[in-house]
Amino acid sequence: MSTASPDETGDAIHLDGIVKRFDGALALNHASLRVRRGTVHGLVGQNGAGKSTLIKLLAGLHQPDEGRIKIDGEAYDRLTPHRVEELGIHFIHQDRLLVPTFTVDEALFLGREPRIAGTPFLDRRLMQRRASEILDDYFGIKLPNSALISELSTAEKQIVQITRALLDQPKVLVFDEPTAALVRREADILFRLIRRLRDEGVTIIYISHYLNEIEELCDTVTVLRNGEDVATLPLGETSAAAIARLMVARDIADLYPKRDVTPGKDILTLERLSAHGKYQDVSLTLRRGEVLGLTGLLGSGAKDLIRTLFGLESASSGQITINGKPVRSVNPAQAVDRHLALVPEDRRGNGVALDLSVKENITLSSLKRFTRLGFLDFNSERREADDLIRRLEIKTSGCNALVRTLSGGNQQKVAIAKWLSRHSEIYLLDEPTVGVDIGSKVEIYNLIGDLAARGAGIIVLSSDLPELIGITDRILVLFRGSIISEFTSSQTSPDDVLAASTGSSEVLRHVG
Amino acid sequence: MTLQTSAIEPSVPRALIGVVVDNALVLALVTVFAIFSFATPTFLTIANLQSILVNNFTLLAIAAIAMTSAVSVGGIDLSVGTAIDFASFAFVSLVLAGQPVAIAALAGLGAGAAVGAFNAVLISGIGISPFLATLGTLFIGRSIQQLLTNGGNPVYLPPSGIPETFRFLGRGAIGGIPVPLIITAIIIVAATVILTRARFGRVALAIGIQPSVVRYSGIAARIHVAMAFILAGLIAAVAGLILSATVTVYIPSSGSAFLLNAIGATFIGTTLSRLGRPNIPGTVLGVLLLGIVANGLLLTGLNFYWQQVGTGLLIFAVLALSFITRRKASA
Incomplete structure (x- = not known):
């Protein structure tokens, strides 16, 4: 079977001329991916470009209709997930579930538990030693061995996944959107780890929507579009902008469309708002037509502030004024009645109900408008949903399709449409473009601009600083619970904002 | 990341599968009906x-609809029998x-609603999970009934003292149709309308699917959970x-006899619905399915003790049917 020895080709992975159809729809059309040993190879493409299909073929979850899969120069006809793991190829996927009720040790060694020699009993001491060696060596952290998976943060769960792979001394590691749920600081730790693994000779395939990550991390990148590999380029010869153009086959002349809206009256005012241990003395004013950026590291209090405004947490002192009326404590129902809208970061958990239809999601918050004497008026409800699907260009097979069937970007549009239907006026958008492909991102930015132009006030919380600068008018930076700087978006750079949010900025301009 | 599926043309077998998935419960009912019609002449x-309809359907259908109300908000009500008894x-x-x-009937309805309200306080007020809260109510209710009846003595109405109403x-019957029916x-009809057309029903189903x-x-x-x-x-x-009113006697804790069948019917209806949601027509068909299997097995002359084997196998068959059709539909 083997035509060349591994040394001659130098390819760890070579997917060659792959064709894959699902029910007649062409998912991959003679796509190829060639990954040299010991490199970090980026794989990018819009949703539906074929990335996940290609990776599933490599993982042995699907079989190609045409084409060959070569691993270390050897061609394989029928790969199974088990065989792939034996070949030293491991997959780190954010949605790949760990058993939530297992302890860290149990999850790490699931299916390959070491036994005490000659007995059927688990060698717990060996499990603990090997796990803590790797955790300490690669991550410099200790996870309590007896902690349950469900008690870990997203980042820690990912560490457990990676550690599980490292226990097998992998040859190839495939990271599928690893940073989608991580904050920047955690992502930096991951990048250091990936570079180190590469230097140790591990081959990395890195899939991400974040082109700046690809630019920063990868040696080579392959761009997929409509099931074909349109280019494979060394990163030295290309840029994030060039990659983006290849992905969408059109110029994103203006990735961050920003409209000029003259701000109107004050719509939301915070005066010396404090919550013990979270943030203190936060004062800010949001005006109609204004897009206000909010950023800060994990624990800066920015997220708590947003949650307080929506009534999910409470403040211990200070004053909130909405549309000129002072507001005491709120719960989410009261916040919504006061025209507040929250698009939460955890889209699939809190933003949209995956097993409700597009229509049911869109009208969930505004059902009263479609209710007569307690009963729903299906016609006007349907009209509203169709209307918003058209207005927001939500790509769906119809208003009765389950939201689960939509892409991430379109799910996010549904999460926003819900509040348009509620006629909300103050939008709190928490990481609105996380896990959204680049085309949908631009559409969401446009939508934010539209809302501002119609007189809404918008607060965007984002750790994607170029995005934040691109779409907002002003940016407030929180550091350890206080607003430490304010920037005018058109006159600042990501570096300045980053410096402020890490507390390393020279000049601290206090506001409020 | 999703695959582009817009180009898929619905092929004939796929359309057929769709029909099967949409009408799985009705098909199951027809099949069971046909089998017993051939198997026994009576x-x-x-x-x-x-x-x-009178013996195997009415009471269980009502109990199962009560269960469906709790299941629609993602809960379960193990104390439906308690409400029946009270x-x-x-x-x-x-x-x-x-x-x-x-007056007595209104008091009876009030007693049942009070059991529901007690559950509502435990679940919505204190935050106990529906399973444990209603399990507690089931036990407490059993004790209260024993205390009220000197250790579980039935309360008979003397044949002479039974009012006509x-x-x-x-x-009774109206136009030949039994009043219970x-x-x-x-x-x-009312429960179907509430669950599908009322705002309350929509919100309840949404809570059952994704409360956050x-x-x-x-x-x-x-x-909404409390109301359900x-x-x-x-x-x-x-x-x-x-x-x-049918048996003219109150027998303590007799309502719990409906509990397992009510759960069974509700989940048969939920499992075999296209979207996997609790729904009243599904629950009612589930009750009919259980009733027909129980009645049919009895008529075939099989020992009475085999009846629950029939119910168990029926539930397995339902699960298998839904598993197969769903996998086909998503393949």
């Missing part, structure tokens, strides 16, 4: 079909004490009234 007679106890006791039947509720039909999204949409989910459990108690109370 099954397909008007007298037997009427007996199925309603029955209040009804029979007050009639025995000489109160007008209408009371008898009518259990044994009419009441059941009304509850089926409902909360993040600014809806007071806890109030109170409604479950109230509906179960109707079964309690019909039960005591």
